[in-house]
Amino acid sequence: MSEIILQTHELKKVYGKQVAVDGIDLKVERGSIYGLIGKNGAGKTTTLKMISGLAKPTSGSFSLFGKTGSELADVRGRVSCLIEEPGLYPNMTAFENLKAKCLCYGVKGDAYIKELLERVGLANVGKKKAGHFSLGMKQRLGIAMAMVGEPDLLILDEPINGLDPEGIVEIRDTLTQFSKEKGVTILISSHILEELSKVATHYGIMSKGRLVEQLTAEELADRCSLRIEAVVDRPEIAGTVLERLGITNYKVVDKETINISERLEDVAQINRALNEAGVLVSKIMVNNESLESFFLTTTAD
Amino acid sequence: MLNLIRMNLYRLVRMKSLYVIVIITVVMNIATMIIDEQMKSDPKQAELLQMAEETKDDPVSNIGMNITVTSRADGNYNFVDVMASPLCGMLCALLIGIFTVIFATADFSTGDIKNYGGAMKHRYQIVVSKVVSVAFYTVGFLVVFGVSGCIGVYAAGRKVVFEKMGAAMGYLGVQTVLHIVFAAVITCICMILRSNLLSMILTVCISMHALAAVYALLDKALVKAGWKNANIVHYTVSGRIMEYAPGRTNILGSTLLIAGIFFVAFLVVSSIFVTKKDLV
Numbered sequence: 011m012s013e014i015i016l017q018t019h020e021l022k023k024v025y026g027k028q029v030a031v032d033g034i035d036l037k038v039e040r041g042s043i044y045g046l047i048g049k050n051g052a053g054k055t056t057t058l059k060m061i062s063g064l065a066k067p068t069s070g071s072f073s074l075f076g077k078t079g080s081e082l083a084d085v086r087g088r089v090s091c092l093i094e095e096p097g098l099y100p101n102m103t104a105f106e107n108l109k110a111k112c113l114c115y116g117v118k119g120d121a122y123i124k125e126l127l128e129r130v131g132l133a134n135v136g137k138k139k140a141g142h143f144s145l146g147m148k149q150r151l152g153i154a155m156a157m158v159g160e161p162d163l164l165i166l167d168e169p170i171n172g173l174d175p176e177g178i179v180e181i182r183d184t185l186t187q188f189s190k191e192k193g194v195t196i197l198i199s200s201h202i203l204e205e206l207s208k209v210a211t212h213y214g215i216m217s218k219g220r221l222v223e224q225l226t227a228e229e230l231a232d233r234c235s236l237r238i239e240a241v242v243d244r245p246e247i248a249g250t251v252l253e254r255l256g257i258t259n260y261k262v263v264d265k266e267t268i269n270i271s272e273r274l275e276d277v278a279q280i281n282r283a284l285n286e287a288g289v290l291v292s293k294i295m296v297n298n299e300s301l302e303s304f305f306l307t308t309t310a311d
Numbered sequence: 312m313l314n315l316i317r318m319n320l321y322r323l324v325r326m327k328s329l330y331v332i333v334i335i336t337v338v339m340n341i342a343t344m345i346i347d348e349q350m351k352s353d354p355k356q357a358e359l360l361q362m363a364e365e366t367k368d369d370p371v372s373n374i375g376m377n378i379t380v381t382s383r384a385d386g387n388y389n390f391v392d393v394m395a396s397p398l399c400g401m402l403c404a405l406l407i408g409i410f411t412v413i414f415a416t417a418d419f420s421t422g423d424i425k426n427y428g429g430a431m432k433h434r435y436q437i438v439v440s441k442v443v444s445v446a447f448y449t450v451g452f453l454v455v456f457g458v459s460g461c462i463g464v465y466a467a468g469r470k471v472v473f474e475k476m477g478a479a480m481g482y483l484g485v486q487t488v489l490h491i492v493f494a495a496v497i498t499c500i501c502m503i504l505r506s507n508l509l510s511m512i513l514t515v516c517i518s519m520h521a522l523a524a525v526y527a528l529l530d531k532a533l534v535k536a537g538w539k540n541a542n543i544v545h546y547t548v549s550g551r552i553m554e555y556a557p558g559r560t561n562i563l564g565s566t567l568l569i570a571g572i573f574f575v576a577f578l579v580v581s582s583i584f585v586t587k588k589d590l591v
Contacts, residue, residue, distance in 0.1 A: 083433065097421050097422030098423070099325070109321065113321050
């Protein structure tokens with residue numbers, strides 16, 4: 011089993027009376043790209059703020075690189091982050107913004123800054139001030155700033171926000187390359203599972219401050235793979251029929267569609283049982299569940 | 312810590328507001344000296360200047376500023392007088408304070424604090440590095456102020472007389488320390504309030520004696536509590552900046568003590584605040 015570099019234990023954050031993060035336990039393996047997914051307000055950003063040292067947990071704890079409590083201070087420098095919108099000085103150029111971060115981290119060399127700018131596709135911005143950048147350019151510069159000093163753990167909060175499709179592909183490739191070449195572990199949040207699925211090796215799904223599920227990319231692929239989709243005229247009766255057949259893993263999606271996630275080989279038998287019970291089946295087939303549908307199902311109330 | 316100071320100095324010299332304030336200072340200094348000279352040649356205006364001169368030793372009685380550069384009998388100016396009036400009149404403190412607020416709150420307002428704040432081994436370093444940076448700025452500002460003041464004198468057709476420079480440098484040294492502490496206190500206030508607007512209002516109020524009413528209320532309460540002739544402003548850094556005129560070496564010890572207490576107290580309180588509270 012790979013080394014766990016980040017582990018939270020009952021991590022909780024309360025703002026006033028509002029519980030933003032409600033006792034989450036997540037594990038991140040070294041070298042992985044961990045996608046933290048959840049709807050807006052699920053608690054992703056607050057979780058990332060706590061892990062990156064910007065906010066203090068109300069209760070619970072977490073370990074980074076095996077260090078916990080007061081020892082965390084020793085490894086804080088190995089973590090870098092981009093939380094919410096990039097923090098840039100608008101009257102400074104991309105180069106100058108990066109230079110400031112490099113000075114802070116004790117990283118020397120203008121060539122390194124140029125390499126970073128190239129890596130995020132900002133090599134040709136010249137003396138243009140960051141304040142005049144488009145949202146996508148700011149986001150790229152924010153990612154470059156987070157990469158300064160080659161951190162061991164890179165925390166990115168919704169990094170593809172505001173990027174055009176081409177930019178999304180570029181950043182995705184950059185992150186994958188960065189992870190593979192430098193062995194960097196990336197913790198990345200998004201509310202778009204479809205996008206995360208193209209880079210993430212592990213997932214944590216958050217809803218209402220809780221971590222409702224953790225799974226690997228393989229497990230997600232399995233979960234989103236096959237199911238029986240049946241279009242019927244009376245789904246409530248169909249449900250009773252399915253239960254009589256011993257099928258419990260089914261979901262009434264709308265007033266005429268039922269998804270069945272078990273006994274996929276028994277399509278014919280299920281069809282016959284439904285017909286015999288007087289349920290009119292207009293369509294029945296083995297189908298794939300979309301990632302979006304999986305996400306909505308998992309985070310449903 | 313050294314890296315953090317380097318970063319802060321790097322962004323300090325790249326701030327537009329630094330150059331705006333320097334330009335304002337130079338232009339204002341030169342223009343003031345020229346206008347001042349012209350006023351002295353007009354009997355009516357000279358009378359007004361005389362009145363201002365007479366009330367300038369009562370610095371906390373009114374809101375606002377009273378800056379009158381005293382000339383010698385021959386019409387020329389002593390170097391120490393060119394500096395003393397704007398220093399004691401809190402003009403330098405106001406200009407230093409305004410930039411300090413802009414600088415100290417910039418990383419919170421731009422969100423840059425998120426880029427490095429979490430990675431700090433000890434968060435107090437954020438406060439200390441900013442204090443060191445504004446100390447550099449304060450010294451640089453006072454040098455610019457002194458030079459532009461001298462240029463203003465020459466531009467007005469007068470001369471600057473550099474006499475008793477030992478005592479003058481001693482005086483300017485103490486005022487520099489007081490202004491550095493003033494800037495440090497403002498930085499600490501910014502780190503606690505984290506609001507550009509509130510910090511700016513407070514800085515302007517302190518520099519323009521607008522807190523005189525608050526001090527008066529405190530004095531009243533202290534008198535009631537049994538402290539005869541209580542004068543709280545006498546025990547503040549801004550009060551000492553106003554009171555420490557050239558030649559007042561009798562209050563040197565207490566002035567430096569007050570400056571030291573304010574410096575340490577604000578540094579400790581703001582460091583604890585930054586350490587305990589969430590950065591964002």
